[in-house]
Amino acid sequence: MASYDLIVIGAGPGGYVCAIKAAQLGLKTAVVEGRETLGGTCLNVGCIPSKALLHATEMLAETQHNFAKMGLTAETSVDWQKMLSYKDESIGQNTGGVEFLFKKNKIDWLKGWGSIPEAGKVKVGDEVHEAKNIVIASGSEPSSLKGVEIDEKTVVSSTGALTLGSIPEKMVVIGAGVIGLELGSVYRRLGSEVTVIEYLDHITPGLDAELARNFQKILTKQGIQFVLGAAVQGVELADGRATVTYEARKDGETASIEADAVLVSTGRRPFTDGLGLADLGVKMTDRGQIEVDAHFATSVAGVYAIGDAVPGPMLAHKAEDEGIAVAEILAGQAGHVNYEVIPAVVYTHPEVASVGASEETLKEQGRAYKVGKFPFMGNARAKANFQAEGFVKILVDKETDRILGAHIIGPMAGDLIHEVCVAMEFGAAAEDLARTCHAHPTYSEAVREAALACGDGAIHA
Incomplete structure (x- = not known):
């Protein structure tokens, strides 16, 4: 029987990040994972493969709609099987990278599906391992509709x-x-x-x-x-x-x-089948999520839970933040997640990104606010690159100018949103963004212009 400071159940973004952080903080750590590869849903059948196909087809659309405008001539065709192979290669590179990080940080991979027969013990196959603490990071699975049977073919x-x-x-x-x-x-x-x-x-x-x-x-x-x-x-x-x-x-x-x-x-639903949570006495919410306190602790001492298995947005980066926080807590530090500053991104073309409050939320709260908007049509880089659709919208407190939220639809929105995230994390005002010099020509200038629009007005609109 092996003994650990921490056993993490699930090797998705929440689980593997938690394990790496715990190992860095000196905890003897193991991860239970039944897939043939690490990375969970995100790396194997979610975030990474979908982004590979999005990228490939975005390049296809570029050749079809913009190449001729730029004086480029190219004939393109789609080899679907080769595109799927490219997607699979992307998966392999990323899952292999996680396995390398496990070896680098001396994390044991307990291959198989885990259950918790009692607090302090995790069963994998016929073997039972002891752990001072257990973190459930079992993720989620697709949910369906009544009358709709998924066969994964049609x-x-x-x-x-x-x-x-x-x-x-x-x-x-x-x-x-x-x-x-x-x-x-x-x-x-x-x-x-x-x-x-x-x-x-x-x-x-x-x-x-x-x-x-x-x-x-x-x-x-x-x-x-x-x-x-x-x-x-x-x-x-x-x-x-x-x-x-x-x-x-x-x-x-x-x-x-x-x-x-x-x-x-x-949508998706928490995946907790086979863990033995009911027999263990772990309290669940009405939505089938694991109930946790502010420190990610369940109702059973020594058992914690993070990610899609607990309440909150089902986002890989939210799970990662929770994984780091709970690892820090178990190592005696003050782990914390700021749920007010968790961005969300839609990786279409153009991309859509959002963080903080929406206008609807602020109206419901009865909060006085100002709106600063700037269209990408006024951004030189966006116009030159045929990316001028969309806008940046920043919401700020009417009295203090503190940034309350931001919403972007346009080129590289998923990257641009983080400028606002950092500003919000430090309690910045729109004026702070507006007075920060931005390189020209860049898409990020649109963020600055939206911040300027919260004050005297944007320059290029």
């Missing part, structure tokens, strides 16, 4: 959408959230006719409403069709094709649409 989750045998002529995406729009964009660029069916009357639930409206207009212009305010009733399969039936929430009228592939992207 009706697929995000996992199956990454390995379709061929490019579908017609695809229906159920759910207009981040995953559905990203993968829908991939197949639209590849030539699929894509229709997104969403239960709500708007896309990207939780996103700033103005940003969401503009985002939908851009995606519509790119050829993605939307059916909003519609409840999917079921999916029927026949001769390798699917028929999706839905009902309009407004008038109850039913309709159907045929497709070669249906992507079900209606």
